[in-house]
Amino acid sequence: MSNKIFRFLDSFVKARGLRAIANIYGTMVRIDLAHDDLEIIISTDYGITEKLAKGRHNAARIVEEVTNSFVESRSLDDMHEFMDLSTLNKRLLGKETITLEFLNYDHIWYRARFIVEERDSDKNVICVIFATESIDEEKRTRDKLKFLAETDQLTGINNRGSGEKKIRDLLQQNIGGLFFLFDVDKFKEVNDNYGHDVGDEVLIGIAEKMVRVFRDKDIVMRLGGDEFAAYMPGVYSREDGELIMKRLIDSIHNLNIERLSDRKIDISVGAAIYYPTDSFSFGELYKRADNSAYKSKKICGSAITFFDRSGVKNTGE
Numbered sequence: 001m002s003n004k005i006f007r008f009l010d011s012f013v014k015a016r017g018l019r020a021i022a023n024i025y026g027t028m029v030r031i032d033l034a035h036d037d038l039e040i041i042i043s044t045d046y047g048i049t050e051k052l053a054k055g056r057h058n059a060a061r062i063v064e065e066v067t068n069s070f071v072e073s074r075s076l077d078d079m080h081e082f083m084d085l086s087t088l089n090k091r092l093l094g095k096e097t098i099t100l101e102f103l104n105y106d107h108i109w110y111r112a113r114f115i116v117e118e119r120d121s122d123k124n125v126i127c128v129i130f131a132t133e134s135i136d137e138e139k140r141t142r143d144k145l146k147f148l149a150e151t152d153q154l155t156g157i158n159n160r161g162s163g164e165k166k167i168r169d170l171l172q173q174n175i176g177g178l179f180f181l182f183d184v185d186k187f188k189e190v191n192d193n194y195g196h197d198v199g200d201e202v203l204i205g206i207a208e209k210m211v212r213v214f215r216d217k218d219i220v221m222r223l224g225g226d227e228f229a230a231y232m233p234g235v236y237s238r239e240d241g242e243l244i245m246k247r248l249i250d251s252i253h254n255l256n257i258e259r260l261s262d263r264k265i266d267i268s269v270g271a272a273i274y275y276p277t278d279s280f281s282f283g284e285l286y287k288r289a290d291n292s293a294y295k296s297k298k299i300c301g302s303a304i305t306f307f308d309r310s311g312v313k314n315t316g317e
Contacts, residue, residue: 026044114130115128175234249267
């Protein structure tokens with residue numbers, strides 16, 4: 001069975017001059033949406049070939065089976081949605097191709113693509129080409145470059161540009177939350193008295209504490225110098241915010257940096273809440289937190305100052 005399949009495919013590829021295409025696309029099939037038919041053009045994976053060969057007259061079912069068998073779990077939901085032939089015509093409205101990147105069962109990145117081959121007189125898609133290509137090297141290089149572009153190189157958390165963009169995107173979706181901004185009290189004295197390398201240890205230590213204290217979905221970032229910020233989507237309670245920031249303050253007090261001896265690191269925090277019903281800009285949210293942090297600077301030791309609609313309120317260490 002397998003030898004016949006591969007002999008047929010080899011002659012098919014040679015006959016249609018698709019050898020070069022086979023070097024790009026690991027799998028390519030023609031799907032007749034009107035008749036739920038599937039025809040193999042190229043398949044370099046024996047397991048996929050066997051499954052596809054059984055589904056010539058039941059394309060929707062076999063596409064689902066192949067997806068379940070050869071897509072890694074973290075990509076599976078997205079791929080099921082992408083491979084849904086019943087919604088394909090709608091998704092291809094005004095387009096000639098759509099793509100999705102996914103992980104296969106060997107944890108290799110692929111790009112799946114639907115290409116319109118034929119439409120009827122009403123512009124409905126009746127036939128498509130489905131193809132997959134390996135993009136593992138491209139994807140990992142792209143992800144690395146993106147990481148470098150978005151990450152603060154000293155601390156490993158979001159840099160200012162990427163962090164602010166992520167927050168703006170959430171605000172545009174009306175996803176409110178709690179925004180914190182803080183800097184390190186008398187940080188210049190740390191650099192002057194202990195050296196910039198110790199100052200860097202402090203900044204790295206603070207970033208590590210932030211990652212531990214905040215949730216995975218929270219956005220933590222270094223604004224620059226000794227300034228940091230965080231945004232907590234869905235948190236609208238001042239009480240909850242105080243608990244979280246007090247945990248952060250306590251953990252920063254416990255930073256274990258040998259050359260600092262017993263010197264305690266204090267931070268001045270400003271906080272502002274963005275409710276889903278709000279419509280002001282991120283710039284205004286930042287300004288509210290920044291003004292609140294300025295008031296915290298006037299308090300001895302670590303302090304938190306909240307901005308709310310009734311004004312500015314302070315919370316000591």
